[in-house]
Amino acid sequence: MQIKAIFFDLDGTLLPMDQEVFTKGYFRLLAGKLAPYGYQPQPLIDAIWSGTAAMVKNDGSRRNEEAFWQKFYSIFGEKSLQDKPLFEEFYRCEFRQAQSFCGYTPQAATVVQLAKELGFRTVLATNPIFPRDATEIRLGWAGLSPADFEWITTYENTSYCKPNPLYFRTLAEQLGLQPQECLMVGNDAAEDLAAIQAGMQVFLILDCLIDRTHADLSTCLTGSFPQLADHLRQLARQNAGEKNI
Numbered sequence: 001m002q003i004k005a006i007f008f009d010l011d012g013t014l015l016p017m018d019q020e021v022f023t024k025g026y027f028r029l030l031a032g033k034l035a036p037y038g039y040q041p042q043p044l045i046d047a048i049w050s051g052t053a054a055m056v057k058n059d060g061s062r063r064n065e066e067a068f069w070q071k072f073y074s075i076f077g078e079k080s081l082q083d084k085p086l087f088e089e090f091y092r093c094e095f096r097q098a099q100s101f102c103g104y105t106p107q108a109a110t111v112v113q114l115a116k117e118l119g120f121r122t123v124l125a126t127n128p129i130f131p132r133d134a135t136e137i138r139l140g141w142a143g144l145s146p147a148d149f150e151w152i153t154t155y156e157n158t159s160y161c162k163p164n165p166l167y168f169r170t171l172a173e174q175l176g177l178q179p180q181e182c183l184m185v186g187n188d189a190a191e192d193l194a195a196i197q198a199g200m201q202v203f204l205i206l207d208c209l210i211d212r213t214h215a216d217l218s219t220c221l222t223g224s225f226p227q228l229a230d231h232l233r234q235l236a237r238q239n240a241g242e243k244n245i
Contacts, residue, residue: 009186016103107225163194
């Protein structure tokens, strides 16, 4: 079956980063924003992690946004819902400072553009634990824009998370694709290799590889952005039935 769509991960893939450095820096900014409103840093961070866990465990019965805020509400009560606009403001404004905790590679935008030029559908399949505003801002740090993708998963429009295979399967179905028609490009062995269970092919970018469990990487393709570009050209040749593109 031909590959018709390329699903791109964002954090650590299109946007180089040390996940731990980024998370600590981002939480520090969030705590600084909310401290004047009565949120102590550590309880706030613990609640964010609890809300994230609720999204990761989401069974598809609600949007991830709802899963997060239900858990957050169970910890901080009515105040948390009243203060939701503060969180939204943070992701539109102060969150932009978190760019200093990320890297940059021009190869990311280049390979996305190449995929489009070769006729592939491009999808931003980032783990949908962030609001749309925060996702679009991070895309900008990678030298990309929402217009570069047919669809972007965020916590507002998605009801599963990686590494649940249903995240990948449902996304493909939503786009009218068979999983076998999709190539998932990521950097996290635990999260992105789950696409194989959904029936997709996987290419792991090694620049910021995360492999905490020492997964069997022989089940997927691995390499650099230039190697990914070569693979996309090969797939396009196969699709077109031509020797040269």
